[in-house]
Amino acid sequence: MLELLCTDLDRTLLPNGEQPESAAARRMFAQLVVGSQCKLAYVTGRDIALVQHAIAEYQLPLPDYAITDVGSMIYVREGEQYQLLPHWHDYLAQQWPQDSQQLARQLGQFAQLQPQPEPRQKRFKLCYQLIPAKLLPNEVAEVKRRLANIAWPVHLITSVDETADQGLVDLLPPNASKRGAIDFLVTELGLQHDKVFFSGDSGNDLDVLVSPYPAVIVKNALAEVVMQAVNRSKMQGLDEQLWVAQGDESLGLNGNYSGGIVEGLLYFYPQLKRWLTVE
Secondary structure (H helix, E strand, O other), rough: OOOOOEEEOOOEEEOOOOOOOOOHHHHHHHHHHHHOOEEEEEEEEOOOHHHHHHHHHHOOOOOOOOHHHHHHHHEEEEEEEEEEEEHHHHHHOOOOOOOOHHHHHHHHHOOOOOOOOOHHOOEEEEEEOOOHHHHHHHHHHHHHHHOOOOOOEEEEEEEEEOOOOEEEEEEEEEOOHHHHHHHHHHHOOOOOHHHHHEEEEEEHHHHHHOOOOOEOOOOOOOHHHHHHHHHHHHOOHHHHHHHEOEEHHOOOEEOHHHHHHHHHHHHOOHHHHOOOOOO
């Protein structure tokens, strides 16, 4: 049975992409969360303030955990407040300089990459952006070349915001990522892999989409991300753990956003269907 439901937010649970959302999908998602009595974790590149904004704007179920800033922060909800998980913070602090800007100074300026606005820079996250997104591969190659000459090991994550034609680069401690944070939380809770579910859509979700956890990639994901997820899961013998959402006409779901999440949940945990009330 499902015990921990982890999902990305933007263009996965949140219908803020170009594709249409199924009318009842978010309501059905909430029904499955409540009915299963599972723990809920939002796993996102947003910071905690933007997570709370999304919860209010889209009327989402309150999560038990918020894994934010591309997996560099883990928060536990206590009532209406979110508190940092101290063990995770201490774990990452051992792998990172005291100030992310110390790393930025060593890397220097780039031809196209620009630092993201100051509120996006975090204790364990240094992030850049560029437009158009097609320039990303060349700039990433230069970032990697410079990283080879600095003192700290760094986990580099790239993704594309297709609605803004924007390439994104996040530099994190070596064990910080969506997958790393979920693994840490799963260990803290003492859960088995088959009781943990993940849904995502973008490049920074790939490390969880291709993992021992049952996972769905929503239909509105970029074709190249779907291809990478499918190919990598096959190469690693994990293809049975990945479902690519197609839509479920019997439930009025088109496979996009929360419709894809519901479809994936019912594929891996068909017993959850009893909690759905289809209007």
